[in-house]
Amino acid sequence: MVARKDELDEEVLEVLRQQPEKNSDGTPWKLKIGSRFLTKRDILDNWDNDKELKRDVRKLLLGLKLHLLGRR
Amino acid sequence: MAAAPKFDEVTEISLDWCSQAMDEISDKIEVLGFYDREAVKRYVIQALKDKRPQWFVHYDHGSEYVMWGDDEEPIIDLSSLDRLAGMHVYCMNCSSGKGLGAHAVGKGILEYWGYVDVVAFTTDALKEFGDVFNYGIIMSVDSGRWLKDVVEEARQHGYDTADRLREDGKILAASAMVRDMNILHVYFEGGPEPPEPECWFSRLAKRLFGWNGLWLLRMLRQKLLEPVRAHNL
Numbered sequence: 001m002v003a004r005k006d007e008l009d010e011e012v013l014e015v016l017r018q019q020p021e022k023n024s025d026g027t028p029w030k031l032k033i034g035s036r037f038l039t040k041r042d043i044l045d046n047w048d049n050d051k052e053l054k055r056d057v058r059k060l061l062l063g064l065k066l067h068l069l070g071r072r
Numbered sequence: 073m074a075a076a077p078k079f080d081e082v083t084e085i086s087l088d089w090c091s092q093a094m095d096e097i098s099d100k101i102e103v104l105g106f107y108d109r110e111a112v113k114r115y116v117i118q119a120l121k122d123k124r125p126q127w128f129v130h131y132d133h134g135s136e137y138v139m140w141g142d143d144e145e146p147i148i149d150l151s152s153l154d155r156l157a158g159m160h161v162y163c164m165n166c167s168s169g170k171g172l173g174a175h176a177v178g179k180g181i182l183e184y185w186g187y188v189d190v191v192a193f194t195t196d197a198l199k200e201f202g203d204v205f206n207y208g209i210i211m212s213v214d215s216g217r218w219l220k221d222v223v224e225e226a227r228q229h230g231y232d233t234a235d236r237l238r239e240d241g242k243i244l245a246a247s248a249m250v251r252d253m254n255i256l257h258v259y260f261e262g263g264p265e266p267p268e269p270e271c272w273f274s275r276l277a278k279r280l281f282g283w284n285g286l287w288l289l290r291m292l293r294q295k296l297l298e299p300v301r302a303h304n305l
Contacts, residue, residue: 015243018243019244023195028195029196030195031192031195031248032085032191032193034166035082035166035190037081056190060192061243061244063247064234064247064250067231067234067250071235
């Protein structure tokens with residue numbers, strides 16, 4: 001089953017919280033989506049106010065979940 | 073011919089990927105690269121006229137109807153799309169697969185590899201993303217097959233890479249990789265029609281005047297409303 005929207009939001013936030021802020025080489029971890037290039041802190045700080053960001057990151061994780069369902 | 077600007081952190085990375093891909097294929101075909109400050113319309117269009125390459129490659133940034141250059145002005149847009157007629161076009165940029173891709177075959181392009189929405193990647197897997205973004209052109213040139221004939225293999229390679237990233241605990245990298253593979257599309261001569269436009273006016277225009285009539289209307293709109301690259305998309 002794919003999670004409901006609020007459950008998915010919580011899941012996305014949990015994934016974000018667990019994401020290390022730095023890569024193994026010490027550089028900051030960043031997500032590029034479209035023309036945005038965001039650190040973990042950028043994403044978490046803007047999570048509640050930036051609907052577009054929230055939608056985009058939610059869609060990323062939902063895509064992975066659907067992909068995994070298809071791989072079973 | 074390849075064009076890859078370098079005007080921000082993202083294009084620094086995508087330029088690296090582009091030059092790696094060009095290095096890989098340079099023993100099979102002659103490569104003419106326009107990188108960094110040379111990746112601008114005046115150089116690229118002149119070279120397209122003079123050299124008539126078989127391939128045109130563009131790496132980030134893109135939008136629906138534009139491949140952007142180093143000066144943040146279009147290198148290719150709707151009005152210059154026909155400069156790529158007779159070529160195989162390979163784009164790693166965002167969204168141009170949706171707009172330019174839909175008009176590619178109508179403008180005489182043999183095939184157009186592109187992403188129909190914004191491309192995503194994460195910096196904890198740059199090597200893997202570069203490998204996946206470059207896979208199609210390297211495979212196509214190496215094997216002599218058209219892009220349309222390697223796209224499903226490339227997509228599968230991306231999905232397999234995403235699975236490995238997930239197993240390594242790189243969940244967001246895996247998610248971005250899956251998304252990119254889901255939005256990868258190749259338009260080609262003799263292939264299925266592009267999807268119907270979402271906007272009712274475009275649908276009507278397409279029904280009345282066909283894809284080339286719709287291209288003309290969109291091109292005029294683009295001329296009237298000069299496109300500006302959105303920095304926060």
